[in-house]
Amino acid sequence: MTSPKPFMPTERQLGDFVGSWTLSRSITPAQGAQARFEGEARLSRTADGAAYEEAGVLYLEGAAPMKAERRYRWAEDLSVFFEDGRFFHKVPAKGGRTTHFCDPDTYTVDYDFSAWPVHTVRWTVKGPRKSYVMVSRYAPVAAP
Template sequence: MPTERTLADFAGLWVIERAIVPRQGSAAQFMGKAEWTPSADGLDYIETGTLRMEGAPPMQAERRYRWTGDLSVYFDDGRFFHKVPAFGGRTPHFCDPDTYIGTYDFDGWPDFTVTWDVSGPRKDYQMISTFTRRADP
């Protein structure tokens, strides 16, 4: 039986590797770090790293989210994004007209994978992110 993840499980520094695989066209890769740090109402998440796409110079990229105690994830502007399934599994996000179906896999904890299958008239790709716990220096 899988272990239930709690907000505290994610706190700290992680290495992140991400593959973005479109149904058509060239893939992209992101490599960097992700860090969950305590905030007044949960954990602030920030990832920073380098995005590489075919035919373009490497770019610095960054994302920010807020995670709350019930594993709800919010965009940095406060809009709800999705809820992380505590035991792993699927979670939807609708960004009209596109649909995002996320899958959290905690089977290799403390490493874990998040896969987003994205489909719609504007988007059609899969994004696979692997998180590996990094010891604090």
């Protein structure tokens, strides 16, 4: 009898992320009310990589829903940059963990591609004034 082959994650490339995704996100602070975001993310090819844009509605307990959006730049090697060009972090091609330090806060992020193309991104944020977990679930937008 042969042993089952171990799971070998596929290395993701920038082109794998290009397109439109439904995005649902939960934000759970160590103290205080939970929040959620519902919207869409889009990664569009550019001359030097891709532009990431997300837009949707943020729901905070005890507050009126509000529009929210965010933008980043992605490079071919899966490096992610803020809109102003500062380096943010690099997405692990096979999934896994990476970090971003923004003095005095530490952002630890886990990318899970095991159910690709559906994937999750889990941020754990710790600092003197920040302490929360944010989980984002991306799923491809269904073709009309």
